[in-house]
Amino acid sequence: MAKPVSIEVWNPNGKYRVVSTKPMPGTRWINLLVEQDCRVEICTQKKTILSVEDIIALIGDKCDGVIGQLTEDWGETLFSALSKAGGKAFSNMAVGYNNVDVDAANKHGVAVGNTPGVLTETTAELAASLSLAAARRIVEADEFMRAGLYDGWLPNLFVGNLLKGQTVGVIGAGRIGSAYARMMVEGFKMNLIYYDLYQSTRLEKFVTAYGEFLKANGEKPVTWKRASTMDEVLQQADVISLHPVLDKTTYHLVNKETLAQMKKEAILINCSRGPVIDEVALVEHLKHNPMFRVGLDVFEDEPYMKPGLADLKNAIVVPHIASASKWTREGMATLAALNVLGKIKGYPVWSDPNRVEPFLNENAPPPAASPSIVNSKALGLPVSKL
Ligand SMILES: NC(=O)C1=CN([C@@H]2O[C@H](COP(=O)(O)OP(=O)(O)OC[C@H]3O[C@@H](n4cnc5c(N)ncnc54)[C@H](O)[C@@H]3O)[C@@H](O)[C@H]2O)C=CC1
Ligand SMILES: O=C(O)C(=O)CO
Numbered sequence: 001m002a003k004p005v006s007i008e009v010w011n012p013n014g015k016y017r018v019v020s021t022k023p024m025p026g027t028r029w030i031n032l033l034v035e036q037d038c039r040v041e042i043c044t045q046k047k048t049i050l051s052v053e054d055i056i057a058l059i060g061d062k063c064d065g066v067i068g069q070l071t072e073d074w075g076e077t078l079f080s081a082l083s084k085a086g087g088k089a090f091s092n093m094a095v096g097y098n099n100v101d102v103d104a105a106n107k108h109g110v111a112v113g114n115t116p117g118v119l120t121e122t123t124a125e126l127a128a129s130l131s132l133a134a135a136r137r138i139v140e141a142d143e144f145m146r147a148g149l150y151d152g153w154l155p156n157l158f159v160g161n162l163l164k165g166q167t168v169g170v171i172g173a174g175r176i177g178s179a180y181a182r183m184m185v186e187g188f189k190m191n192l193i194y195y196d197l198y199q200s201t202r203l204e205k206f207v208t209a210y211g212e213f214l215k216a217n218g219e220k221p222v223t224w225k226r227a228s229t230m231d232e233v234l235q236q237a238d239v240i241s242l243h244p245v246l247d248k249t250t251y252h253l254v255n256k257e258t259l260a261q262m263k264k265e266a267i268l269i270n271c272s273r274g275p276v277i278d279e280v281a282l283v284e285h286l287k288h289n290p291m292f293r294v295g296l297d298v299f300e301d302e303p304y305m306k307p308g309l310a311d312l313k314n315a316i317v318v319p320h321i322a323s324a325s326k327w328t329r330e331g332m333a334t335l336a337a338l339n340v341l342g343k344i345k346g347y348p349v350w351s352d353p354n355r356v357e358p359f360l361n362e363n364a365p366p367p368a369a370s371p372s373i374v375n376s377k378a379l380g381l382p383v384s385k386l
Contacts, residue, residue: 006044007058014039016064016344018337021050021072024093026330028362029337036341038064048303056081065089065340067333071302074112075101083108089343089370091336094323095119095175097374098246098273106378113339116372117175117356118331119323124179126322127241127271130295131168131184134267135239136160137293139316161238161265163188165220169237170194171230171253172244172272175354178203180241185222186210192224195233196244199226234261239269246273256281265291271322274300283308290314297322331360335371342370348382349373358386 008023011034018038033040043050043058049071050058055078059066063085068074070092079101082090091113092100105112133139141158144150168190170177178200184190185207192207194200204224211221227233230253233240240262244250254268255278262268270277279300286292287308295316299305302320309315323329338359342349345368350356353372358364369384370376376383 006046008042008044010034010040010042011037012039017041017062018065018067018340018344019043019058019063020067020337021055021058022069022093024067024329024333024336025326026333028330029333032334032366033337033341036345038341038344052077059085059087061085063087064344065091067091067093067336067340070094070096070099072099074099074105076104076107079104079108079110082110089113089340091115091339093332093336096245096273102375102378106375109379111339111343111370111373111379111381112375113336113343113370114353114372114374115332115335115339115356116353118335118360119328120175120179122325122328123176123271123322124183125325126297126318127176127180127243127269127295128183128187130269130271130297130316130318131163131239131241131267133316134269134293134295135163140313161267163190163239165189165191166238167191167193167236169227169233169240170196171233171240171242172196172250173200173203174243174245176271177241177243180243182206184239184241185224189214189219189222190239191222193227193233193236194224195227195230230258231261234258235263237266238263239267241269242272242276244272244276246275250276252276252278254278254282256284259285262292264289267293267295269295271297274298274302279306279309282306283312286312286314334366335359338366339370339373342368343373343381348384349376351383351386 010030015037018040020042023042059081089111095114095116097114137158137160168184170181173194173196181192185192207224215221253276293314297318347368350369350371356371359366359371367386
């Protein structure tokens with residue numbers, strides 16, 4: 001069994017043992033645990049993705065809760081090990097929890113936390129950055145400059161797409177998809193078409209109000225449309241950004257057939273999860289459609305890219321950094337720690353995981369609750385009255 005060797009310990013005499021499988025940004029999360037009598041053990045092993053065996057070794061014989069990462073496989077084996085060690089809580093340091101088998105957690109009575117809300121704007125900003133970079137061919141142009149190829153202004157040099165007046169398509173208009181839509185509509189005066197299983201009334205009201213504002217100022221108003229099928233978005237949008245959860249319904253949502261429906265010069269952005277796109281089909285599509293561009297933060301077989309993707313000039317690729325702002329990453333660590341702490345202390349679960357701001361205020365103690373437990377109903381956990 002591969003044993004993690006390198007561990008940093010805070011408050012060695014704490015009553016509750018909480019393990020974090022990775023060092024996380026900031027110190028507030030550590031202080032909050034230590035103040036509540038936790039011994040905090042942080043795995044500092046220099047190995048990016050810990051195996052199930054590594055994590056079993058970390059859990060050991062007695063462990064009250066674990067804070068883990070989206071790269072780890074939290075299934076039957078780990079929940080069984082955690083439960084045998086007396087553990088009652090696990091939190092992903094992520095809003096997405098497709099790496100977690102929630103049924104297995106339910107079976108072992110382990111609460112599963114995630115970190116919604118705190119990464120909404122940061123992730124949407126990266127999706128917007130990729131949209132702009134793809135539209136204006138910024139990465140290609142940067143490489144051209146650094147290669148010393150620029151020898152003077154030319155009318156046809158790196159001509160890209162104007163966003164103003166074009167249509168932005170959002171698939172999955174939840175927290176992040178809606179934030180991205182607002183940025184693109186307000187920032188670049190794009191019209192919106194979106195597809196989601198649920199209506200996003202707030203988003204629709206925002207676009208309507210902004211359209212009225214523009215009209216009152218003598219400008220062309222922006223418009224919105226809720227598509228009844230995803231195909232409508234694919235066919236009509238000039239920029240399409242993917243923001244759904246990853247589950248059975250969204251696996252390979254973008255594939256050979258759906259790619260063929262998109263405009264030849266469309267831009268496709270993915271800051272959700274890699275397997276939402278069939279990446280082999282995408283590589284083929286990019287090869288045959290040089291004006292089609294993509295901005296990818298996530299990959300089907302992370303950390304790897306499918307063969308050929310890295311060679312394509314019409315693809316911009318970044319290493320899953322959409323939530324990587326200091327405020328967000330520190331906030332994710334705080335929410336993950338408070339999820340675990342809340343369960344250990346027997347606190348109720350916060351009633352609205354879309355409203356986690358009170359937990360992020362550095363100048364006040366956090367509410368006595370777990371900010372977001374995804375299986376709270378299945379476990380019959382009490383809900384906070386706050
Ligand atoms: N690249 C990155 O670093 C990050 C990636 N993410 C990913 O983004 C996802 C979304 O996060 P949030 O917006 O906070 O979640 P959310 O739950 O607010 O939004 C997800 C939306 O997807 C919709 N949806 C579900 N199935 C669908 C389907 N078949 N077709 C269309 N829409 C569907 C839901 O109705 C919901 O509105 C996370 O689950 C995570 O996987 C989140 C943060 C950072
Ligand atoms: O929170 C998530 O789901 C992430 O992907 C982290 O960046």
